[in-house]
Every structure is written in structure tokens, then in C-alpha cells.
Amino acid sequence: MKRYLITGGAGFIGSHLIKKLKKRKSKIFILDLKSKIFKNKKKLEGCTLIGGNISNKEIFKKINSKIDVVFHLAAKTSTAESQKRPHECKKTNINGTKNLCEWALKSKPKKIIFTSSMAVYGKISKNVNERKKLKPISVYGNTKKIGEEMLLKIKNKGIQIIILRLFNVYGPQQDFLNLKQGMLSIYLYQIFKKQIVKVTGSLNRSRDLIFIDDVINALTLRFPKNNNIIANVGTGKPTRVIELIKKIFIQLRINFKLDKIIKLREHRGDTFSSYANNNLLKSFNWTPKVTLQDGLKYTIKDLRKYH
Ligand SMILES: NC(=O)c1ccc[n+]([C@@H]2O[C@H](COP(=O)([O-])OP(=O)(O)OC[C@H]3O[C@@H](n4cnc5c(N)ncnc54)[C@H](O)[C@@H]3O)[C@@H](O)[C@H]2O)c1
Incomplete structure (x- = not known):
């Protein structure tokens, strides 16, 4: 039986990862903030729960078992928030990761998989591959x-290190009420609730929108042993903000009109345009399978169920 530790396991990506790992013979340890664990208790059933903050190194002492594989997901994830409250972001993303490394040196898991971000590349990263020099423009990107x-x-x-640079992840169980993170979920919720769509920055900005199942497949890929790998996780296709908004209107069967959108000043530190070169991950037999059309359909179905 494999023993997995997921930091940030009570979050969006973490809860999907748990579902997949539960299908294997596994024992799963979740380390996440107490409040988040409490809120998501049902999703975390069957896992060993450790409530606490990764920026406090003492919390790692509560992992009282040998761990084979670590998924390090815990992070402050909003770019905009990282600009407003840089200290908070640095405390979790830098000190927390430092604490994890110190624990790992003593506990020797076989593998650590880290969810990094396309934000490490900077302002414009079109068809960007993993060898590009990293020039993050946000506090969040820099902490990653x-x-x-x-x-x-x-x-x-x-310890084998796998770094996955995720592009924009979306899908069911995303926190639709979080207006600070998740371009697709924010617009989808506003359009669904027939609110005015508030777009920060240009309608021509673009993102590489990758469906959660494809991300989970990447996180759980069997990478060759003993290789340390840094790989992008994206579809390889850009979607412009305006295109995305129109697609959402169509899928929700609501008439699209430009006056349903208001433009707000862009967040400092926001990438203008980005999409992944995903050839490296494809060379490990991974391929994105879910189209934006289908991914939106699955996400809308979930949204209708709970809101
Ligand atoms: N969702 C995306 O589009 C995306 C894109 C690129 C990278 N990522 C990365 O993937 C990972 C997971 O993202 P997500 O979308 O599931 O976000 P999420 O916010 O849903 O999950 C992050 C989890 O980390 C926990 N956490 C935050 N600070 C903590 C702390 N100090 N101590 C312990 N736990 C803490 C949160 O409670 C939360 O459960 C993050 O590292 C994020 O940076 C996500």
C-alpha cells in the first residue's frame, strides 16, 4: 500500500486528486488549514487529517508515518491577493515549502510532486516551453x-522531484464564490447568476484553460524513476477572454450582448497572454483529453447542482 501526503489536499485540485488516489491501494494523509479541513470534512472521509499551517514547521512533526509520495499543493493561489498582501503569500508559499523540504530531508519520501504555475514565466508566455528563462511579474509567480x-x-x-507548471485549471467543485482566483469560474458564476460580467483588463487577454481531469492525470502520471522533471500542464491552446465569455453565454443559452460586460483596471502582476508548449508532458504519454466545450458542460452541470 502506498502512503501519500497531500498538502493543500482540501482544496479544489486536492479533492479531485484524493478521488483518484482512493482508487489505488493507498493511505492518504492530508495537511491543510484547520478551517478548510473542517469545511470539507465529507470530501476527506477515509483520509488521515492533519490540520495546521505549513508555514509552521512544527506541523510536519504530526506526520507520524513513512510517506512514499508527496503532492505539495498547499499555497496562497491568487495573483491579485499576492500583490495586495505579499507577506501572506510569501509566508505560505516560500516558508511553507522550505519547511516541507526540511521535513523531506529527514523523512525521505521517494517523490515530491509540486504544483508550480505558468505565473513563473511572466508577462507573455506564448507556446512557452520549460527552458524559457523565468521572469515572474507577480509576487505569486516569484514565490512559485x-x-x-x-x-x-x-x-x-x-528524492525524485517533479515540478508541474499548471496553466489555468477549471472544473467541477471549483470555489465559484471565490472572486480572487479562477478566470473561468468567476465569469461562469456571474453569467449564470445573470450579473454584469466584471472583466479585469483587456478582453483580448488569453489563457490556456485546462480541465481538472487532465491535470489529475498529469499529477498521477508514471514518470520514469530517477528523473527529475519540470513540465508544463496546459492544452497548448490559447482562449481569449471574449471568446470564453461568448462560449459561456452560448452554453447557458443566454443571449450575449457586449453591454453585459464591464471592464475594470487590470491587476498588477497579471499575465497578458499565455499558453503552454506541452510537448514534454506528451512525450510521457499524457495528452489533454477534454475540450473546452465539454469541460464547460461538466462544470456547468456541477454549478447547477450546488448553486
Ligand atoms: N487552480 C489553478 O488554476 C492553478 C494554476 C496553477 C497552479 N496552481 C497550484 O495548484 C495548487 C492547488 O491549487 P487549487 O486550485 O487547488 O487551490 P485551492 O486554493 O483550492 O487549494 C489550495 C489549498 O492550500 C491550502 N492552504 C493555503 N495556505 C495554507 C497554509 N499556510 N497551510 C496549509 N494549507 C494551506 C488551502 O486551504 C487550500 O485547501 C496550488 O499550489 C496552486 O498554486 C493552481
């Missing part, structure tokens, strides 16, 4: 870059 560097420092200590 530092997190990568810290993990790579321990790669030769018998």
Missing part, C-alpha cells in the same frame, strides 16, 4: 519560482 528552486536543491538527496 523560489519554491521550485528550493525543491530542486534537494533533488540529489534520494
Whole structure:
């Protein structure tokens, strides 16, 4: 039986990951904030729960079992918030990752998989591959870059390091009420509730929107042993904000009119345009399977169920 630790396991990506790992013979440990664990108790049934903050190194002492594989997901994830409250973001994303590395050096898991972000690349990253020089423009992007560097420092200590740079992930069970993170979920919720769509920045900005199941397949890929890997996780296709909004209107069968959109000033630190070069991940037999059309359909179905 494999023993998995998921930091940030009570979040959006974490809860999907749990579902997949439960299908394997596994024991799953979740380390997440107490309040988040409490809120998501039902989804976490069957897992060993450790409530606490990763920026406090003492919390790692509560992992009282040998761990084979770590998924390090816990993070402050909003770019806009990271600009407003940089200290909070640094505390979790940098100090938390440092604490995880120190724990790992003692506990020696076989593998750590880290969810980094396309934000490490910077302003414009079109068809960007993993060798591009990293020039993050947000505090969030910078903390992810530092997190990568810290993990790579321990790669030769018998721990395999897999860094996955996720592009924009969306899907069922995303926090639709969180207006600070998740371009697709924010617009979808506003249109669904027949509110005015508030777009920060240009309608011509673009994102690489990747469905949650494809991300979970990437996180759980069987990578060759002993190789440390840094790979993008994206569809390889850009979607412009305006295109996305029109698609949502169509899928919700609501008439689209430009006056249903208001434009707000863009957040500092926001990437203008980005999409992944995903050839590296494809070379490990991964391929994105869910189209935006289908992904939206599944997400809307979930939204209707709960809102
Ligand atoms: N969702 C995306 O589009 C996307 C894109 C790129 C990278 N990522 C990365 O993927 C990971 C998971 O993202 P998500 O979308 O599931 O976000 P999420 O906010 O739903 O999950 C993050 C989890 O981390 C936990 N957390 C935050 N601070 C913590 C702390 N100090 N101690 C312990 N736990 C803490 C939160 O409670 C939450 O459950 C993050 O590392 C994020 O940066 C996500």
C-alpha cells in the first residue's frame, strides 16, 4: 500500500486528486488549514487529517508515518491577493515549502510532486516551453519560482522531484464564490447568476484553460524513476477572454450582448497572454483529453447542482 501526503489536499485540485488516489491501494494523509479541513470534512472521509499551517514547521512533526509520495499543493493561489498582501503569500508559499523540504530531508519520501504555475514565466508566455528563462511579474509567480528552486536543491538527496507548471485549471467543485482566483469560474458564476460580467483588463487577454481531469492525470502520471522533471500542464491552446465569455453565454443559452460586460483596471502582476508548449508532458504519454466545450458542460452541470 502506498502512503501519500497531500498538502493543500482540501482544496479544489486536492479533492479531485484524493478521488483518484482512493482508487489505488493507498493511505492518504492530508495537511491543510484547520478551517478548510473542517469545511470539507465529507470530501476527506477515509483520509488521515492533519490540520495546521505549513508555514509552521512544527506541523510536519504530526506526520507520524513513512510517506512514499508527496503532492505539495498547499499555497496562497491568487495573483491579485499576492500583490495586495505579499507577506501572506510569501509566508505560505516560500516558508511553507522550505519547511516541507526540511521535513523531506529527514523523512525521505521517494517523490515530491509540486504544483508550480505558468505565473513563473511572466508577462507573455506564448507556446512557452520549460527552458524559457523565468521572469515572474507577480509576487505569486516569484514565490512559485523560489519554491521550485528550493525543491530542486534537494533533488540529489534520494528524492525524485517533479515540478508541474499548471496553466489555468477549471472544473467541477471549483470555489465559484471565490472572486480572487479562477478566470473561468468567476465569469461562469456571474453569467449564470445573470450579473454584469466584471472583466479585469483587456478582453483580448488569453489563457490556456485546462480541465481538472487532465491535470489529475498529469499529477498521477508514471514518470520514469530517477528523473527529475519540470513540465508544463496546459492544452497548448490559447482562449481569449471574449471568446470564453461568448462560449459561456452560448452554453447557458443566454443571449450575449457586449453591454453585459464591464471592464475594470487590470491587476498588477497579471499575465497578458499565455499558453503552454506541452510537448514534454506528451512525450510521457499524457495528452489533454477534454475540450473546452465539454469541460464547460461538466462544470456547468456541477454549478447547477450546488448553486
Ligand atoms: N487552480 C489553478 O488554476 C492553478 C494554476 C496553477 C497552479 N496552481 C497550484 O495548484 C495548487 C492547488 O491549487 P487549487 O486550485 O487547488 O487551490 P485551492 O486554493 O483550492 O487549494 C489550495 C489549498 O492550500 C491550502 N492552504 C493555503 N495556505 C495554507 C497554509 N499556510 N497551510 C496549509 N494549507 C494551506 C488551502 O486551504 C487550500 O485547501 C496550488 O499550489 C496552486 O498554486 C493552481
